Amino acid sequence: SQTIHQWPATLVQPVGSPLSLECTVEGTSNPNLYWYRQAAGRGLQLLFYSVGIGQISSEVPQNLSASRPQDRQFILSSKKLLLSDSGFYLCAWASMRTYNEQFFGPGTRLTVL
Amino acid sequence: AQSVTQLGSHVSVSEGALVLLRCNYSSSVPPYLFWYVQYPNQGLQLLLKYTSAATLVKGINGFEAEFKKSETSFHLTKPSAHMSDAAEYFCAVSEQGAGRRALTFGSGTRLQVQP
Numbered sequence: 001s002q003t004i005h006q007w008p009a010t011l012v013q014p015v016g017s018p019l020s021l022e023c024t025v026e027g028t029s030n031p032n033l034y035w036y037r038q039a040a041g042r043g044l045q046l047l048f049y050s051v052g053i054g055q056i057s058s059e060v061p062q063n064l065s066a067s068r069p070q071d072r073q074f075i076l077s078s079k080k081l082l083l084s085d086s087g088f089y090l091c092a093w094a095s096m097r098t099y100n101e102q103f104f105g106p107g108t109r110l111t112v113l
Numbered sequence: 114a115q116s117v118t119q120l121g122s123h124v125s126v127s128e129g130a131l132v133l134l135r136c137n138y139s140s141s142v143p144p145y146l147f148w149y150v151q152y153p154n155q156g157l158q159l160l161l162k163y164t165s166a167a168t169l170v171k172g173i174n175g176f177e178a179e180f181k182k183s184e185t186s187f188h189l190t191k192p193s194a195h196m197s198d199a200a201e202y203f204c205a206v207s208e209q210g211a212g213r214r215a216l217t218f219g220s221g222t223r224l225q226v227q228p
Contacts, residue, residue, distance in 0.1 A: 034215065043220035044157075044203065059215075090156055100145060100207035100216055104156035 002027035006091050006105040013112055019064075019078040021108050023091030026072065031093040033074040034102060035066055038088040050074060051096075086112045115140045115206050119219035127227050132176075132191040134222050136204030139185065146187040147205040147216065148178055157203060163187060174198070199226045 003026045013019060025031055035047040046059045048066035056066050063082050067075045074091060088109050092102040120135040138144055145164050149157040161172025168180040174197075178189045187204060201223045205216040 032215075044218045046215060046218075049215050088154075092157075101147065101159065101162055102157075102216055104149075104158070106156050107154070109154065 002093070002103065004091060004093055004103060004105040006089075006108050008108060009106065010109045011111070013081050013110065015083055015112055016080050019076070019081050019085070019110070021076040021089055021091075021110075023074040023076075023105055024072055025093045028072070028093070028095060030071060030096060032096065032100075033068060034092040034094070035074065035076050036090040036092065038090065040087070044090070047076070081112045083112050086110055115144065115208050115217045117204050117206050117217055117219035119202075119204050119222050121222055122220065123223045123225065125225040125227060126194045128196055129193050132189070132194045132198065132224065134189040134202050134204075134224065136178075136187045136189065136219060137185055138187060138204070138206045140206055140208050142208045144206045144208055146178075146180060147207075148172065148176070148187075148189050149203045149205065149218075150174075151201045151203065151221075153200075160189070160202075194224075194226045196226050196228065199224055 005024050032051050034049045036044045049057050050068045053068050064078050088107050090107045091105040094100055094102045116139045118137045147162045148160040150160050151157045160176050161170045163170050163180045171177045176191045178187050180187050201221050203221050204219040207216050
């Protein structure tokens with residue numbers, strides 16, 4: 001069966017510090033991968049998605065970047081965090097062969113102080 | 114372009130009452146439709162999905178949804194609410210054959226269940 005991992009689970013970072021969030025998927029190959037953000041009391045905002053190694057589509061221009069160095073690894077980064085980067089970050093994967101049905105990881109709670 | 118509208122950001126029902134969460138979509142091609150549930154500080158979990166087979170779809174935890182093309186709706190229902198149903202619910206759409214391999218989510222509906 002497939003599983004998706006995210007770490008860390010929680011993170012508190014000062015403004016201006018760098019960020020690296022990691023997401024890995026097990027039990028499938030060549031998945032589509034996604035990064036979402038939920039700000040407090042708001043819906044899901046798609047940040048990036050990837051259909052293959054090194055292929056990144058950015059949905060919203062911002063302070064963040066994403067990379068996919070391996071087939072089942074997706075990394076969200078920032079060089080300098082802003083207060084507005086605080087939120088709940090979710091990684092998801094979808095099979096190329098299904099209906100864009102996405103499976104979500106447990107999330108990372110990021111607080112920027 | 115596809116979009117999803119969830120009417121009512123907050124819905125409150127009594128335990129044992131009918132749950133009805135509304136979702137309307139816009140899509141230029143036949144859609145795939147999904148309902149997800151999110152409990153506090155957790156990821157999203159798939160409740161059910163419509164993939165152009167039966168229009169009445171049954172999901173987990175006693176939930177079901179009916180695809181109505183004429184109304185462009187995919188409302189989520191449960192006959193009798195349970196306290197454990199309190200969570201946030203998201204409707205999502207993707208387009209069949211679309212090049213963009215991503216879901217479009219609604220803004221979510223928070224369900225409260227009163228004892």
